[in-house]
Amino acid sequence: MAEQITxxxxxxxxxxxxxxxxRLENVYKTYDLGEIQVQALRGVSLEIYEGEFVAVxxxxxxxxxxxxxxxxxxxxxxKGRYFLDGVDVSGMAKEDxxxxxxxxLGFVFQQFNLLSRTSALENVELPTVYAxxxxxxxxxxxxxxxxxxxxxxxxxxxxxxxxxxxxQRVAIARGLVNRPAxxxxxxxxxxxxxxxxxxxxxxxxxxxNEQGLTIVLxxxxxxxAQYAKRTLEFRDGKLRRDSLVQDRLIAQEVxxxxxxxxxxxxxxxxxxxxxxKLTAAEAAD
Amino acid sequence: MDFMNTFRLALxxxxxxxxxxxxxxxxxxxxxxxxxxxxxxxxxxxxxxxxGIQAMGTNAVFIAAGSNRAxxxxxxxxxxxxxxxxxxxxxxxxxxxIKQAAPSVNTRQQVVYGNQNWNTSVTGTTPNYFDIRTWxxxxxxxxxxxxxxxxxxxxxxGTTVSKILFVDENPIGxxxxxxxxxxxxxxxxxxxxxxxxxxxxxxxxxAPYTTVQRKISGITWLQFINASAVSQEASVASVAPITSxxxxxxxxxxGDDPDFLIRTQSDIADLANQTQSVMxxxxxxxxxxxxxxxxxxxxxxxxxxVTERTxxxxxxxxxGATEADVRMQFLVExxxxxMMGGAIGIIFGxxxxxxxxxxxxxxxxxxxxxxxxxxxxxxxxxxFFGYYPARKASQLDPIEALRYE
Numbered sequence: 189m190a191e192q193i194t195x196x197x198x199x200x201x202x203x204x205x206x207x208x209x210x211r212l213e214n215v216y217k218t219y220d221l222g223e224i225q226v227q228a229l230r231g232v233s234l235e236i237y238e239g240e241f242v243a244v245x246x247x248x249x250x251x252x253x254x255x256x257x258x259x260x261x262x263x264x265x266x267k268g269r270y271f272l273d274g275v276d277v278s279g280m281a282k283e284d285x286x287x288x289x290x291x292x293l294g295f296v297f298q299q300f301n302l303l304s305r306t307s308a309l310e311n312v313e314l315p316t317v318y319a320x321x322x323x324x325x326x327x328x329x330x331x332x333x334x335x336x337x338x339x340x341x342x343x344x345x346x347x348x349x350x351x352x353x354x355x356q357r358v359a360i361a362r363g364l365v366n367r368p369a370x371x372x373x374x375x376x377x378x379x380x381x382x383x384x385x386x387x388x389x390x391x392x393x394x395x396x397n398e399q400g401l402t403i404v405l406x407x408x409x410x411x412x413a414q415y416a417k418r419t420l421e422f423r424d425g426k427l428r429r430d431s432l433v434q435d436r437l438i439a440q441e442v443x444x445x446x447x448x449x450x451x452x453x454x455x456x457x458x459x460x461x462x463x464x465k466l467t468a469a470e471a472a473d
Numbered sequence: 474m475d476f477m478n479t480f481r482l483a484l485x486x487x488x489x490x491x492x493x494x495x496x497x498x499x500x501x502x503x504x505x506x507x508x509x510x511x512x513x514x515x516x517x518x519x520x521x522x523x524x525g526i527q528a529m530g531t532n533a534v535f536i537a538a539g540s541n542r543a544x545x546x547x548x549x550x551x552x553x554x555x556x557x558x559x560x561x562x563x564x565x566x567x568x569x570x571i572k573q574a575a576p577s578v579n580t581r582q583q584v585v586y587g588n589q590n591w592n593t594s595v596t597g598t599t600p601n602y603f604d605i606r607t608w609x610x611x612x613x614x615x616x617x618x619x620x621x622x623x624x625x626x627x628x629x630x631g632t633t634v635s636k637i638l639f640v641d642e643n644p645i646g647x648x649x650x651x652x653x654x655x656x657x658x659x660x661x662x663x664x665x666x667x668x669x670x671x672x673x674x675x676x677x678x679x680a681p682y683t684t685v686q687r688k689i690s691g692i693t694w695l696q697f698i699n700a701s702a703v704s705q706e707a708s709v710a711s712v713a714p715i716t717s718x719x720x721x722x723x724x725x726x727x728g729d730d731p732d733f734l735i736r737t738q739s740d741i742a743d744l745a746n747q748t749q750s751v752m753x754x755x756x757x758x759x760x761x762x763x764x765x766x767x768x769x770x771x772x773x774x775x776x777x778x779v780t781e782r783t784x785x786x787x788x789x790x791x792x793g794a795t796e797a798d799v800r801m802q803f804l805v806e807x808x809x810x811x812m813m814g815g816a817i818g819i820i821f822g823x824x825x826x827x828x829x830x831x832x833x834x835x836x837x838x839x840x841x842x843x844x845x846x847x848x849x850x851x852x853x854x855x856x857f858f859g860y861y862p863a864r865k866a867s868q869l870d871p872i873e874a875l876r877y878e
Contacts, residue, residue, distance in 0.1 A: 262791065262871050283795045290793025297875065301788045305489045315792035317482065362792070 207274060209369055209402055210236040210259060215268035217254050228254040230425040231268070238369070239400045241393070243413035243433075246422035253374075255422065256406050260293060260372050261285045273369065290318050294363030298375035300355045302347045302362075308334060309343040312361045319366055333361040337391060353384035360391060364401075371395070373405040377412055383446050389415040390439035415439060483805040494810060497774040500767025501814030501854065502821060505847045507760035509822025514829055515753030517837035522745045525668065526738060532708045533605065534571065535741075536698040536715065537734040553732045554694045555723050558682075561698050563722060568714050570707040575602035577697035578682050580690040585650040586638040593634055595651055595678045597685025598699075603629075603662075605701045613645040613660030616681055624683035629660045631675035652689055656680065708737045757843075761850075767814065768854035775807050775862035786866055787874025800867035807859020808852060815851025819844055 217229040229251045236242055246252040257263040258270055261277060264285075269278045277288060289295075294315075302311045312333050316326040334340050337357040347355050356376060363371055373392070377385035393415060395401045405416060413419055414437040421429040447455065487494045538556035561574050578597035583590060600615050602608075616627045628651065635644050644658045665674040686692055702708035712735050719725075719733055779786070786799055794802075823839060830837040 257872050260791070283797070286790065286793050286795040286798075289791060295788075295791050297788075301784060301875070303489075303785060303788075306485075310485070314789070317478065318789075318793040318795075318798060366793075 207237075208235040208271075209238050209273055210234075210404070211271040212255075212258070212265075213269040213271070215258065215265040215270060217251075217258065217263070218266045227425055229258075229265070232422075232425075232427050233268075234420065234427060234430065236402065236404065238402055239396070241396045241403045241415075241417040242405065243416035243419045244404060244406045244422065245408065245410070245413055245419060247408070249424070250422040251425040252406050252422045254425075256372060256374055256404070259370075259404060260295065261289050286318075290315055291366060292368050292370060294360075294366070294368040294371040296356070296359050296363050296371065296373040296376045298378035300347070300352075300359045300379070302355055302358060304347055307344050307346060308339060308350065308358045308361075311347070311358055312365050314362055315366050329365050330361075333365040334358070336364065336395075337361045351384075352380050353387055356380065356384075356388055357391065360388075360395075364395070370402045370404065373403065375407055376405065377407070377409070383443075383449075385412065386439050386442050386446060389437075390443060393439050411437075479801050479805045480809070482802055483809050486802070486806055487809060493774065493778075497771055498810055498814035498817065500770040501764065501811050501851060502767075502818040504760065504762075504764030504767040505815045505818025505851060506821035506825060507763055508757055509819055509843055509847055510825040510829070511756040511760050512753060512840050512843040513822065513826035513837040514835065515749060515756060516840055517826070517830060517835050519746060519749040519753070520836055520838050522749060523742060526742045526745060528607070531705045531738055532572075532702045533738040534700040534702055534708050534711055534715070535734075535736045536700065536719075537736070538694065538696055539732065539734065554692070555732050556695045556698065557693070558695065560719060560722055561695070563718060564698070564700065564715060567718060568711055570703050570711050571700050571715075572703050573601045573605055574698055574700035575599045575605055576682050576695045577602075577699060578685045578690065578692065578694075579696050580685060582652050582678075582689065584634065584638065584678065586647065589638045589640075591634060591637045593676055593678055595628075595680060595685060595689065597680055597682030597689075599682060602679070602699060605699050608665065609663055610660040611663045612643075613658070615679075616659055621681040621683055624681060624687055626654055626656045626680075626684060626688070627659050628656045628678050628680040629662055630658055630679075631662050631677040632664045633673055633675040634678055635661050651678065651680070654688060705739070709739060712737060764850060764854060768811070768858040771807055771810055771855065772858035772862060775803060775859055776865065778806075779803065779862050779866045782866075783869060783874045783877040786869050787871045787877065790869070790871035791875065796867040799869075800863045803863035803866045804856065804859050807863065808855035811851045811855030811859070812848070815847055818851075819847055822847075 212232055212234050215229055215232045216227070219226040219228060232251070232255065244252045244255060254263070258265055261272070261280075262285075264280075265278050269276050271277070272288065273292060277285065280288070302308075303314070309327070309330050312330040313326050316329055319326075321329075331340060331343065334343055337360055339354060339357055339361065342350060342354060342358075345354075347358070350358065356379075360371075360376075363373075371392075376392075377388055380388065389412065392403055392405070396403050403416075405412075407413055414433060414435070416433055417436060418432050419429070420427055421431075536556070539553040558576060561576055564571055565574055575598050580595050580597075581592060582595045583592050584595075585591075599621055600618060603610075603615050610629065611632075613629075615629050616625065620627050628649075630638075630644060630649075638644070638649060639647070644661055647658050648655045649658060650656070662675070662677075662679075668674050680689075682695075700711075702711050715735055716731065720731055723732055725731055789799060789802075826837040826839075829835070
């Protein structure tokens with residue numbers, strides 16, 4: 189009731205703001221390790237709106253992972269509240285949180301976390317298994333998701349038959365298969381080379397631009413954060429800085445400047461040839 | 474998550490590591506296979522015994538001399554000397570539901586023909602013995618009542634004795650030496666094969682009881698009386714009157730143990746049944762131990778599997794699996810393993826018992842009950858031994874699980 193009044197008041201104000209999909213209200217998280225108590229988060233409040241692309245940054249121990257765990261409904265705040273899509277999920281039971289994770293959130297991990305010896309299609313299907321829909325529906329949604337990341341032709345491949353970049357794309361497809369409003373990515377480019385990392389950021393930016401997908405990304409690399417629109421910097425359990433990204437990088441453009449795989453191969457071939465000439469010259473002396 | 478879903482998920486998970494799944498099932502396969510085979514063989518043996526007992530004649534009544542309560546028909550030799558031909562005649566006279574009776578006087582003798590000799594059992598009896606035992610001759614004839622009266626030196630031999638002494642020769646009319654006395658062979662009996670206790674029933678010679686008593690063994694009493702009643706019910710009903718008649722004749726006081734044993738064919742059948750049942754259950758019980766071992770194997774492998782799949786469990790939870798979902802998945806995996814193992818074990822058990830029955834020329838009876846029990850047991854083993862790993866899996870913290878190396 190109180191919320192309805194608040195939103196009515198808000199909508200009468202001059203700023204036409206959509207409701208935040210994520211709202212943390214003075215959130216504390218304390219880990220009780222017997223003798224020691226670790227305060228991972230100390231009074232964090234923030235709002236993230238639909239369609240935003242947010243990078244969460246900070247050194248180890250800053251609380252950025254803890255924030256992600258709470259946003260992902262994998263952990264509950266010790267104090268304070270978390271509103272997801274306007275609903276207070278801070279005190280919810282585990283089963284209800286699981287359902288929310290299934291419907292509203294998508295996860296992408298640094299280490300891909302795909303099931304081995306399982307096809308890409310089945311991997312993408314995983315969240316749908318817990319969504320209570322028919323097997324035919326599941327396959328359909330999974331194929332749609334794979335198509336969105338451009339890997340429909342690899343649907344039958346196992347992770348061992350896919351490159352790192354392709355595996356991460358399958359993981360992204362998995363995260364999207366139930367059409368969540370929010371995608372949470374934990375160092376998604378951590379295990380990828382520079383070109384592939386940019387390709388992944390390209391996909392994320394496309395999803396954000398074209399489908400209005402809200403993306404929250406944790407990274408420790410400032411370069412990667414430059415692809416987002418907004419940065420949240422954490423240190424010692426508090427949100428220290430909340431700023432818009434200046435000179436944002438557009439992945440499409442960056443890709444054009446990076447050498448392609450063929451160009452890299454050509455570069456390597458030149459290096460090899462030069463090396464051989466040197467060795468031959470030395471031998472002649 | 475509905476059951477079909479979970480089941481399919483479990484199958485997919487198990488097929489990801491087929492070798493491991495197969496090895497895990499092995500314990501159950503062996504356990505169930507062993508139980509099925511043992512029970513089938515045991516029941517087949519039981520059937521065989523029953524058949525053998527039936528072949529003795531359903532109206533049969535055996536009276537054995539001796540109060541040895543170690544059940545069964547064979548009482549060995551010697552011991553009690555009070556059972557006589559007079560007893561037999563008294564029974565025939567005073568108990569009308571007993572149709573016929575024949576005596577049994579047993580001894581072992583060295584038997585010689587030409588340069589062949591053999592040690593065999595020589596039983597003295599009357600011609601009606603072969604009626605009572607439904608044991609016709611295949612050649613020649615049985616000795617006659619007159620020959621019994623005159624204690625003639627005649628005999629009837631079994632096929633084993635015939636083969637050993639005469640090889641391919643026709644024994645009819647030839648003379649053999651029993652002990653040191655000459656006996657004329659009047660007939661050769663039909664083959665009866667092995668008895669239910671594994672004895673060769675054809676390794677035997679029958680002669681008039683009078684001859685055996687007076688000229689061979691020198692005893693005046695009988696070891697057995699083989700009688701047959703007018704019907705199966707009569708055979709059971711005759712036990713009481715025979716008992717009181719013999720107690721009176723042998724002057725046994727009330728309260729004292731009798732010096733004879735009466736068994737009807739149904740008594741023997743029951744006893745044999747009981748013994749066999751106990752044997753079968755005992756062996757089945759031992760075989761069941763391997764089922765428990767198989768269950769422990771499943772539990773161990775599932776625990777290892779849970780640890781190995783910690784990350785996977787974390788991902789499943791992250792994308793929406795509840796604790797119940799995870800627990801159910803691993804439980805179904807365990808039960809699937811155990812029931813598949815059970816099914817394969819049943820097949821192996823049936824094949825095994827068929828093979829053994831071929832080898833031992835023993836029939837095997839496939840017990841429907843045993844199969845149902847095996848199925849239920851396999852499921853139970855899976856549920857019981859799969860529960861602990863399933864619970865461990867469901868209680869993982871998703872955040873820790875995702876971080877697991």
